[in-house]
Structures are given as structure tokens and as C-alpha cells.
Amino acid sequence: MIPEFEKFKRFKAKNLPKEELLAPGHRACQGCGEVLALRMAMKALGKNVIVCMATGCMEIITTPYPQTAWEVPWIHIAFENPASVASGIESAMKVLRRKGKISKKHVDILAVGGDGATSDIGLGWISGAFERGHDFTYICLDNEAYMNTGVQRSSCTPYGAMTTTSPPGKKSIGQVTWKKNVPGIAVAHNIPYVATASPAYFLDLMNKVKKAALVKGPAYIHIYSPCPTGWGSAPERSIEFAKLVVETKVFPLYEVIEGRYTMSRKISKPKPVQEYLKGQRRFRHLDEEHIVYIQQRVNADYEKLVRLSEMT
Amino acid sequence: MAKRVGIEVSIALAEAVKLANVDVIPAYPITPQTHIVEHLSEVIANGEVDAEFVLVESEHGAMSCCCGSSAAGARTFTSSSAQGLLLMSEILFIPGPMRFPIVMAVVNRALSAPISIWNDHQDIMSQRDIGWIQTFADTGQEAFDLMLHAFRVAEDRRVSLPMIVNIDGFTLSHVVEAVELLSQEEVDQYLPPFKPRYRLDPKKPITMGPVGIPEIYSEAKVAHNEALKASKKVILQGWKEFADLFGRQYNPIETYRSEDAEILLVTMGSISETAMTAIDTMRDKGQKAGLIKIRLWRPFPGPEFRKAAGKAKILAVVDRCLAPGAICGPVGAELRSLFYKVPGAPKIFNFIAGLGGRDVTVERFEEMIDKATAFAKKRPKELYEVIGVREK
Ligand SMILES: Cc1ncc(C[n+]2csc(CCOP(=O)(O)OP(=O)(O)O)c2C)c(N)n1
Ligand code: SF4
Ligand SMILES: [Mg+2]
Numbered sequence: 001m002i003p004e005f006e007k008f009k010r011f012k013a014k015n016l017p018k019e020e021l022l023a024p025g026h027r028a029c030q031g032c033g034e035v036l037a038l039r040m041a042m043k044a045l046g047k048n049v050i051v052c053m054a055t056g057c058m059e060i061i062t063t064p065y066p067q068t069a070w071e072v073p074w075i076h077i078a079f080e081n082p083a084s085v086a087s088g089i090e091s092a093m094k095v096l097r098r099k100g101k102i103s104k105k106h107v108d109i110l111a112v113g114g115d116g117a118t119s120d121i122g123l124g125w126i127s128g129a130f131e132r133g134h135d136f137t138y139i140c141l142d143n144e145a146y147m148n149t150g151v152q153r154s155s156c157t158p159y160g161a162m163t164t165t166s167p168p169g170k171k172s173i174g175q176v177t178w179k180k181n182v183p184g185i186a187v188a189h190n191i192p193y194v195a196t197a198s199p200a201y202f203l204d205l206m207n208k209v210k211k212a213a214l215v216k217g218p219a220y221i222h223i224y225s226p227c228p229t230g231w232g233s234a235p236e237r238s239i240e241f242a243k244l245v246v247e248t249k250v251f252p253l254y255e256v257i258e259g260r261y262t263m264s265r266k267i268s269k270p271k272p273v274q275e276y277l278k279g280q281r282r283f284r285h286l287d288e289e290h291i292v293y294i295q296q297r298v299n300a301d302y303e304k305l306v307r308l309s310e311m312t
Numbered sequence: 313m314a315k316r317v318g319i320e321v322s323i324a325l326a327e328a329v330k331l332a333n334v335d336v337i338p339a340y341p342i343t344p345q346t347h348i349v350e351h352l353s354e355v356i357a358n359g360e361v362d363a364e365f366v367l368v369e370s371e372h373g374a375m376s377c378c379c380g381s382s383a384a385g386a387r388t389f390t391s392s393s394a395q396g397l398l399l400m401s402e403i404l405f406i407p408g409p410m411r412f413p414i415v416m417a418v419v420n421r422a423l424s425a426p427i428s429i430w431n432d433h434q435d436i437m438s439q440r441d442i443g444w445i446q447t448f449a450d451t452g453q454e455a456f457d458l459m460l461h462a463f464r465v466a467e468d469r470r471v472s473l474p475m476i477v478n479i480d481g482f483t484l485s486h487v488v489e490a491v492e493l494l495s496q497e498e499v500d501q502y503l504p505p506f507k508p509r510y511r512l513d514p515k516k517p518i519t520m521g522p523v524g525i526p527e528i529y530s531e532a533k534v535a536h537n538e539a540l541k542a543s544k545k546v547i548l549q550g551w552k553e554f555a556d557l558f559g560r561q562y563n564p565i566e567t568y569r570s571e572d573a574e575i576l577l578v579t580m581g582s583i584s585e586t587a588m589t590a591i592d593t594m595r596d597k598g599q600k601a602g603l604i605k606i607r608l609w610r611p612f613p614g615p616e617f618r619k620a621a622g623k624a625k626i627l628a629v630v631d632r633c634l635a636p637g638a639i640c641g642p643v644g645a646e647l648r649s650l651f652y653k654v655p656g657a658p659k660i661f662n663f664i665a666g667l668g669g670r671d672v673t674v675e676r677f678e679e680m681i682d683k684a685t686a687f688a689k690k691r692p693k694e695l696y697e698v699i700g701v702r703e704k
Pocket of ligand 1: 056057058116117
């Protein structure tokens with residue numbers, strides 16, 4: 001067991017921190033799931049943190065110079081490398097503390113990237129940082145495409161989804177590959193903490209972020225984040241989709257603590273995937289046959305997870 | 313007290329980094345840079361310096377990690393060559409405008425294809441405009457001294473810019489030379505601890521690396537360029553104080569038998585040593601030949617170069633880099649711009665030599681001087697010539 005988790009006081013609706021460390025006034029679209037998740041993550045972490053961010057929507061909308069939405073130290077270097085930047089900061093603070101050049105007090109380090117930054121271009125950088133064992137948390141804000149550059153597909157784009165580079169047509173149904181299992185890749189690095197989260201379950205999300213920060217060594221959280229602009233969904237339905245994705249077993253919530261899987265929310269009476277898919281323009285072209293296929297794979301993936309949680 | 317030892321130049325350079333009491337070294341191996349990082353790993357493992365060696369997964373990761381480390385206020389060093397330097401390229405443009413005083417040793421090597429581990433300057437010339445201060449060392453002693461100078465200049469609050477010291481792969485990095493290693497006390501006298509003006513600190517939150525909207529981008533780029541140009545004052549001051557303390561004087565432009573010269577060879581890096589021998593031979597034959605060595609490449613010391621060129625009628629400029637499809641090599645182009653429409657300017661001819669480890673001998677330098685002399689009488693079709701290429 002992880003000793004830090006024993007004394008950890010969970011967030012409840014009653015004790016939510018009031019302070020906004022990601023200040024309002026940023027330029028995110030209405031109903032943006034990423035900025036909502038990030039805001040909650042920051043509430044969970046508190047002020048004693050340094051944030052390293054990848055190029056992408058969240059970087060653009062929070063820092064058009066001379067404005068900034070950040071009330072905590074924040075750094076952006078490039079698209080693929082927040083895990084490496086975090087590695088540098090962590091190493092620097094370690095040695096500066098040893099040499100008595102900065103305060104001995106621990107500071108949390110958070111790296112944040114979109115699904116593109118995480119699952120595609122930055123995967124090797126993240127792998128390196130996990131393997132080296134730096135004490136930091138990596139959050140992937142997964143809106144299932146490269147949104148900042150205009151909705152191109154990533155390897156986290158779900159099967160069948162329409163993006164500008166996976167357009168459905170006579171010879172294609174849209175995205176032809178299945179979503180990459182990035183949390184599984186993180187687990188394979190034997191890091192102490194991996195979790196998935198959704199902003200619809202915000203207390204669960206905040207508690208997971210807090211645990212990730214508490215644990216010594218690397219931690220990874222994959223957060224599903226609705227993007228009304230890129231998905232062609234109604235901004236006011238973002239939270240609803242963030243809930244449906246869990247209730248349909250499309251995006252299961254779980255934790256992997258020192259290699260042991262635990263389902264955060266067991267879905268005994270799942271809703272059909274169709275309920276999740278409808279209302280999003282990116283899935284509008286899918287016919288019955290595709291939906292049956294998606295349902296089968298969703299069921300199979302979920303079963304695999306349940307088996308993992310029973311085994312470990 | 314300083315001690316004079318016979319030592320491999322890579323090791324001497326690494327010793328300077330150790331004596332600088334470096335904090336963080338993110339690095340990735342590539343020939344011919346490896347001996348530097350291997351030696352640093354060793355001195356850290358032996359507890360000779362308290363530093364974090366970050367075993368990054370690539371050079372891109374190394375430079376990204378350097379940015380984080382420097383932003384957190386640590387004295388940061390890395391080293392690379394050729395393909396490694398190019399893999400860093402995206403990130404190399406970032407610490408300049410962000411004012412991170414990262415120090416790097418570039419052990420110059422040719423670029424693929426074809427793959428070659430041997431020396432020339434194509435790697436650093438491809439990264440000419442990254443906005444770092446760049447110097448070139450010709451000898452082991454210079455490599456050691458310039459490394460300490462680099463930390464001091466880069467971290468000076470009036471500068472706050474990243475800095476590269478270039479050394480030639482193998483022909484300098486792997487040779488054993490007599491080098492006077494300064495003692496810890498001497499280094500401490502010259503190099504103050506790094507005190508960054510800004511650092512990532514939850515007590516004083518700042519935003520680093522925000523979006524440069526069109527209303528601000530030009531100003532940010534100009535501010536960086538101005539800082540780079542203004543760094544020359546501190547670079548010179550750093551060299552003067554080094555001379556005052558240790559007796560070795562460095563200059564942005566170094567000269568050899570140039571005072572009354574009518575024709576000047578222009579070189580950068582370790583081939584300058586051979587070039588000096590060539591000058592002696594030419595002088596013995598009665599030719600008024602001299603040598604200019606460019607030590608400070610960025611910011612380019614224009615006035616110093618013009619002064620050093622004096623009244624020479626011809627410059628035979630040696631480039632260690634072929635710029636495909638260009639009018640001439642990068643150093644050649646720089647000097648042509650410098651002298652454009654300057655009254656009494658020398659005629660400039662460019663020779664590309666020593667690509668991918670091809671030896672540049674005394675005879676080759678003599679050939680360049682002879683050719684430049686002939687070209688001055690009859691202008692050649694092309695502004696450059698690649699020296700020593702086999703016909704078949
Ligand atoms: C090396 C490099 N390649 C491509 C880009 C262009 N680019 C910037 S952000 C981005 C997409 C970001 O997608 P994601 O990581 O999913 O974040 P999102 O914007 O969706 O939050 C791309 C392709 C870049 N900045 N750098
Ligand atoms: S495009 Fe999507 S992810 Fe980006 S700010 Fe808008 S809603 Fe958020
Ligand atoms: Mg995305």
C-alpha cells in the first residue's frame with residue numbers, strides 16, 4: 001500500500017477549495033471539458049505546484065501575452081515535451097535543495113498535454129520520464145483529436161469518428177483505428193499510480209489528482225474531456241456526455257495503484273453505446289453495423305478491465 | 313594552484329564543467345561527444361560534484377529537460393554533436409528568447425547522409441540562427457578556459473542567454489594535450505554562483521513561455537536580438553578578467569602574423585593550428601600572408617573583424633561546411649555582407665575544406681592562398697571552391 005494515501009483526506013462537495021488557480025477570463029470555448037477538468041485538477045493540487053504545459057488548446061487559451069490565467073508558476077516550451085521539462089524542473093529542485101539553494105519544502109510538479117501531445121508526438125518523452133522515475137504527475141486532457149490545429153485525428157480519436165483528417169467518405173468510415181490504450185502503456189512502466197477520470201465525476205477526478213500528487217514517483221491520469229467545438233456537440237451537454245461515456249462503458253473509470261487495477265465505478269446496468277454516440281456530429285454518419293461493432297469492442301475492453309481488477 | 317597535465321581535451325572540458333559546480337546535466341550519447349558525458353557521469357558517481365545527471369531518452373528530451381532545469385534556477389550543462397544537435401533543433405530556438413543561460417559543448421561533426429562521425433562544421437552551421445552566444449576553441453587549453461567563460465557570461469544577469477562552446481570532433485576532442493587545469497579556488501574566484509533573476513517558484517508565480525500574439529511577437533524577437541548583440545560587452549569583460557587572473561587573453565577575433573599581410577586566411581576551430589604552420593611556410597617563401605581566426609561567431613564581432621583585416625587585399629575564407637545551392641559557404645557569406653560596399657574592402661574568396669574528416673594539410677592551405685591570389689587577378693566563375701575533391 002502507498003502510505004501517503006492513508007492520511008489523505010478526500011474531497012467532498014462540502015470541503016471544495018474556493019480558490020481558483022486557473023483564473024476565469026481565459027479564452028476557452030463554451031462547454032469546454034478540458035478547461036473544466038484542468039480547473040478542478042488545480043483546485044485539488046492547490047498553490048504549491050509548478051505546471052508544465054504542452055502546446056495545445058489549454059496553453060493557447062490561458063496565456064495570450066500580456067494576459068495569463070495562471071495563479072501558479074507555469075511554463076510552456078513546446079508540443080511534445082512537458083514530461084521532459086518537468087524532469088528538468090524536478091531534477092533541478094532536487095539538487096538545489098541538497099545544496100541548500102532553495103527551501104527544503106516539497107513542491108508538486110504537474111505536466112499537462114492533450115491527447116495528441118500524449119498519445120502521439122510526446123509518447124517517447126513521457127516514457128523516458130516515467131522510466132527515470134521523476135516525482136511528478138502527468139495529466140492527459142483527452143478531447144480525442146488535435147483540436148488546437150482544427151480537429152485532426154490522433155491515436156486517441158475513437159473508432160468511426162469524423163475529424164478533418166479522418167473524414168468519412170465512400171471508402172472510409174472516418175477514424176479506422178481503435179483508441180490507443182495510453183493508461184495501459186503508463187501501467188507498463190510500473191509507475192506507482194495510474195488513473196482515468198471524467199469531469200462529470202468531479203470529486204473522483206479531484207481525489208485522483210490529489211493521490212497522484214501525493215504518491216512518490218511518476219503518476220499518470222487520463223482525463224476524458226468533451227470538446228463541443230471539435231465534436232459538433234451542444235456546449236450545454238458536455239457534462240452529460242462526460243457521464244454517458246462512463247455509463248455506456250466507453251470510457252471506464254479506474255485506478256491502477258502499484259499495478260493493481262480497481263474499478264472506480266462498476267457499471268452493472270450499462271446504457272447502449274448508441275446513447276452516447278448520438279448528439280455528436282462526429283458520429284452522425286455511423287450506421288447500425290458500425291455501432292454493433294463498437295458495442296462489441298466496448299464490451300470486450302470493459303470485460304478485460306474487470307478481469308484485470310479481479311486478477312490483481 | 314593550477315596544475316599542468318597531459319589530458320584528453322574532452323576530459324579537460326568535462327573537468328571545467330565539474331569545477332563550475334554544475335547542478336543538472338541532461339545528456340544523450342553521440343560520437344564524438346561521448347567522452348565528455350562519460351567523464352561527467354563518472355565524477356558524479358564518485359561524488360566529486362553534487363549534480364543530477366538526467367539520463368534522457370533523446371537529445372530533444374535533453375534540451376527540453378535543460379529548459380526546465382534552467383527555468384527552475386539550476387546551473388545546466390549539456391553536450392551534443394551532429395545528428396543529436398539537429399534532433400534538438402526545435403528546442404534550441406527556445407532558451408534564447410526565454411533567457412535561459414544553458415551552457416552546451418558542441419563537438420562538431422559532419423551530418424548524414426552519408427553518415428559520418430568525423431569532423432566538420434555542418435552541424436553548428438545548420439543551427440547558426442538559434443540565438444545562442446557561440447564561441448570556437450582551437451586547443452585543449454582554450455576548450456577548458458572557454459567553458460568556464462561560457463558559464464560566467466551566460467549567467468550574467470545583463471546577458472541571461474544560452475551559450476555554446478564549439479570544439480572539433482576527434483581532431484580536438486580526442487587528442488591528448490598539455491592543459492593547465494585551474495584549481496577549485498581559482499575557478500570560484502572567476503565564476504560566481506548562479507543567481508537567476510526569475511525562477512519557477514510557487515512563492516512568486518510567473519508565466520513562462522506564453523503565446524506571442526502578433527502585437528508582441530516582433531518586440532519579443534527584437535528584444536532577444538538586442539540582448540544577444542549587447543552580450544558582447546560582457547563577453548569581452550569575461551575574457552579580460554580571465555586574463556587578469558590567469559594570464560591567458562582571449563579575443564573575439566584572433567590574428568597571426570596579420571599586421572602587414574596582403575592576403576589573409578580566415579579559419580575557425582582547430583584547423584587554425586595547421587593554418588598557422590602554413591602561414592609560416594608562406595612567409596618563409598616571402599609571401600605577405602597572415603591568419604585571422606574567428607573565436608566569437610555569435611554575436612558576430614563585425615568591427616573587430618574589419619580592424620583585424622586591416623589593409624589586406626585578399627581574404628581566403630575557409631568554411632568547414634558546404635551550403636548546397638548557395639552562393640558560398642556560411643562564413644564566406646557573412647564576410648561578404650560585412651565588407652559589402654566598404655571602401656577599400658578586400659576581395660573575398662571562399663574555400664570549402666575538411667568535410668567529413670578530410671584532412672586539411674599545410675599544402676592545402678598553401679593551395680588556397682595561391683588560388684585566392686590568382687582569383688584576385690582573374691575573377692572565377694563561382695565564389696567558392698571545394699578543396700581537395702578527388703576527380704574519380
Ligand atoms: C512539433 C510540432 N508539431 C506540430 C505542432 C502543431 N500543433 C500544435 S497544437 C497541436 C494539436 C494539439 O492537440 P492535442 O495535444 O490533442 O491538444 P488539444 O489542442 O486537442 O487540447 C498541433 C498538431 C506543433 N506545435 N509542434
Ligand atoms: S476547441 Fe475544444 S478543447 Fe479547445 S478550447 Fe474549444 S472546447 Fe476546449
Ligand atoms: Mg486533443
